[in-house]
Amino acid sequence: MFYENRLVLPEKKAKVDQQKSDFIKHVGQTSLIPHGLEVAHAKGMYIFDTKGEQYLDLNAGIAVSSMGHSHPNVLEAIKTQSEKYLHTMVYGEHIQAVQVSYAKLLSEQLDESLSSVFYVTSGTEATEGAMKLSRRVTGRYELIACKNAYHGSTLGAESLMSQTWMTQAYRPHLPGIRFIEFNNIESLSAITEKTAGVFIELVQGCAGVQVIEKAFLQALKERCVETGALLIFDEIQTGFGRTGKLFAHQHWNILPDIMLIAKAMGGGMPIGAFVSSKKYMDHFTDDPPLGHINTFGGHPVCVAAAQATLETLLESDLISRVDQKAELLIREISHASIKEIRHKGLMIGVDLADAVMVKKFLHAAKEARLLIDTFLFNETSFRLAPPLIITEEEIKLAGAKITSILNNL
Numbered sequence: 001m002f003y004e005n006r007l008v009l010p011e012k013k014a015k016v017d018q019q020k021s022d023f024i025k026h027v028g029q030t031s032l033i034p035h036g037l038e039v040a041h042a043k044g045m046y047i048f049d050t051k052g053e054q055y056l057d058l059n060a061g062i063a064v065s066s067m068g069h070s071h072p073n074v075l076e077a078i079k080t081q082s083e084k085y086l087h088t089m090v091y092g093e094h095i096q097a098v099q100v101s102y103a104k105l106l107s108e109q110l111d112e113s114l115s116s117v118f119y120v121t122s123g124t125e126a127t128e129g130a131m132k133l134s135r136r137v138t139g140r141y142e143l144i145a146c147k148n149a150y151h152g153s154t155l156g157a158e159s160l161m162s163q164t165w166m167t168q169a170y171r172p173h174l175p176g177i178r179f180i181e182f183n184n185i186e187s188l189s190a191i192t193e194k195t196a197g198v199f200i201e202l203v204q205g206c207a208g209v210q211v212i213e214k215a216f217l218q219a220l221k222e223r224c225v226e227t228g229a230l231l232i233f234d235e236i237q238t239g240f241g242r243t244g245k246l247f248a249h250q251h252w253n254i255l256p257d258i259m260l261i262a263k264a265m266g267g268g269m270p271i272g273a274f275v276s277s278k279k280y281m282d283h284f285t286d287d288p289p290l291g292h293i294n295t296f297g298g299h300p301v302c303v304a305a306a307q308a309t310l311e312t313l314l315e316s317d318l319i320s321r322v323d324q325k326a327e328l329l330i331r332e333i334s335h336a337s338i339k340e341i342r343h344k345g346l347m348i349g350v351d352l353a354d355a356v357m358v359k360k361f362l363h364a365a366k367e368a369r370l371l372i373d374t375f376l377f378n379e380t381s382f383r384l385a386p387p388l389i390i391t392e393e394e395i396k397l398a399g400a401k402i403t404s405i406l407n408n409l
């Protein structure tokens with residue numbers, strides 16, 4: 001399991017400083033064994049701890065800090081917007097220039113059928129919004145997701161999760177959820193005239209970077225068109241250049257009816273969205289209105305950060321260099337102990353012999369001041385998702401450290 005791969009036992013170790021024990025005592029925890037890095041500051045490719053140690057970040061907060069930590073353009077945008085106004089009204093009521101210009105800029109990068117952006121506060125909320133929208137548009141209630149997918153952690157989004165070890169304590173979940181096998185065309189027969197929406201990641205992140213096959217994606221699209229089910233691409237992890245295109249679906253030229261985004265969108269600030277045609281999105285506005293509402297969706301400071309992020313990505317060569325950087329990184333880490341490497345751009349899963357070896361590897365990586373993470377649903381792999389700004393030198397440094405760790409396991 002994901003958390004069993006963490007070997008840091010902050011509270012159980014003999015010398016626990018006050019900050020760590022207060023962290024355990026007062027900050028809600030998600031596991032018994034948090035990573036426990038005490039962050040002092042973060043800049044570019046590095047996170048610095050309170051002892052002054054610097055860690056090369058090969059994880060980017062799980063595909064969030066794609067432009068590196070505290071990118072100057074993002075900081076500037078946050079400063080400029082926060083000096084104008086912060087929150088003024090619940091989402092959707094006031095016209096805020098920053099929301100309008102970002103939605104327009106984002107739409108310009110997408111097919112014209114994806115022209116309406118509904119702002120939310122996280123990836124999970126984007127999933128929730130799309131679950132509701134697909135039901136409103138189709139008048140149906142069944143939803144389909146893939147086995148080993150991850151679309152979020154609220155009760156609705158979690159209903160789309162097949163991994164019962166994570167979900168069974170929270171039952172009952174939403175009724176009418178069916179699971180299909182990723183990359184198995186035969187399982188598409190589960191999509192019927194009763195299906196409201198089909199959720200899918202084009203590269204399954206938490207399953208250890210499983211890349212969709214073109215024939216499966218084409219058959220999925222055809223099946224959705226045939227049955228009238230909405231096709232929903234979860235681009236929360238794959239978005240904003242991570243796979244070598246601005247959005248992963250642009251590799252395959254197959255369009256969703258709804259696209260979910262979050263994570264790297266805000267350049268380190270909390271924001272997400274679901275994007276569809278205006279025709280579909282308008283279902284939320286009437287009979288009944290207020291189809292999805294929130295207080296902080298599209299917070300102007302977060303949207304300003306998102307705008308700076310997108311503009312920087314579009315103006316720079318960060319996305320066009322993703323493949324070249326991924327190839328170099330894969331070459332640099334090549335080692336006899338590695339069983340398989342799966343990747344799409346800089347979304348990389350590396351298989352070792354077994355889960356014990358992954359545990360040992362991660363422990364040694366932390367000692368070597370490398371930030372590398374695990375996968376929720378794949379215990380024999382480790383995850384590399386560095387910021388897209390990683391340089392050739394940093395790739396070589398990471399490669400040298402990783403191969404040295406593997407030599408000594």
Ligand SMILES: Cc1ncc(COP(=O)(O)O)c(C=O)c1O
Pocket residue numbers: 062122123124125127150151152153201205206234235236237262263272
């Ligand atoms: C593919 C995918 N969908 C949804 C989510 C949920 O996003 P958030 O954690 O912002 O709620 C994640 C988060 O890891 C994700 O990777």
